[in-house]
Amino acid sequence: MYTFSEENYLKAIFHLERSYPSGVSTNALAEEMVTKASSVTDMIKKLSEKKLVNYKKYQGFKLSKLGMETAVSIIRKHRLWEVFLVDKLNFSWDEVHEVAEQLEHIKSEKLTGELDRFLGFPTRDPHGDPIPDAQGNFKVLNKVLLSDLKKGESGIFVGVKDSSTTFLQFLDKRNITLGSEIKIIDKELFDQSVLIQMNGEELRVSNLISGNIYIKII
Amino acid sequence: MYTFSEENYLKAIFHLERSYPSGVSTNALAEEMVTKASSVTDMIKKLSEKKLVNYKKYQGFKLSKLGMETAVSIIRKHRLWEVFLVDKLNFSWDEVHEVAEQLEHIKSEKLTGELDRFLGFPTRDPHGDPIPDAQGNFKVLNKVLLSDLKKGESGIFVGVKDSSTTFLQFLDKRNITLGSEIKIIDKELFDQSVLIQMNGEELRVSNLISGNIYIKII
DNA sequence: ATAAAATTTTAGATGAGTCTAAAACAGTTT
């Protein structure tokens, strides 16, 4: 089994590979992990020895097949626990991350499988992210950022890019909830802010907001 | 907050204090923790600096008020998770310990409180042990060992002393379940084995078994 | 193409938790 630290690195590399499909750099991972490049190098060496990443000095790294499977299983656990916290324990979607970060490291195949069953085999976590099944398979929803929509286009709010407490609480305050239909009424060229229609109301959101909202076009 | 290791030591000291109310020795704790006396001394020094135990060199140690509160809160979490695993996730009582050992270290007041509510504020874990409430209060059930009962006496099976997988599975195999009424039909003087009546059936159990079964006299 | 800048790795140190081996101490026996 792997240490908490190793698992956290694997998860971080997984997330960074979306942005850097050709390979992740030491500095990028150091920033993500809020640590120093030298610490990253040390850890990557260890992960490389354990066959979890493919690594050549100075050339960046990628998850190996084993590393990918391990990362996906941690993400599966993280997201299942998030569903548990929201659906069963009255947590709101902005409160779950920290606790799920702890729970994702619990080692028990039976626990994960039974939790999945208990929750009704959910396919999305409270932020709209897909939950891998026991085999590690999950469908990446075909989604775009709200900021990429043009005037007149519309879609369903299916996920957030930034899942920080502050952003999620902002969305709650504005009543922007997962599953709502959003239509671009107008787009301001100067600052890229958009006037949207949602649940019969109109509101204007800045580019910083629209750039963190995922939309499924209908 | 405390490390996993510190928390495990506190829990072990808590359990040992029942057997050694006047103070726990280094060797006793080393055996309980399956480690060496020197490691225990190191850790006790640390716990002592953090005001979790009262310690004087060569004189043994006891939990301080803070240490006791901390230990009780870990035990509360352990037992709540055990209930969750058995009641909601189809675990049997012999499968829960290992996973609860991991889950007990999750740090979130809200999680513990909501879990307690979700489970209906249980007062006993699957092995009959009392679950402390949020204030750390719990009632110690007035119970005796089955081996202490005399011929003709009877009571309810309310808990186990040994909660190892093998012992719990043995009880399952013999259909000896928590809550059953047990009566001593006969006691063999030579080996202290007892013939008991339970659920209308009679069976003979050795002293090793009867010495690990807690009975509440009715 | 070479110098400057940025990135990455190495070297050496630290703290947590553990170990073995040796020293210090406590309790008991003679």
Added chain:
DNA sequence: AAACTGTTTTAGACTCATCTAAAATTTTAT
């Protein structure tokens, strides 16, 4: 009260994950 026995503590070492500072390498810019 001195010696023996068993317990406890200390000393020094190891691994893990981290750090700072310096060296090595790659990338960028002139």
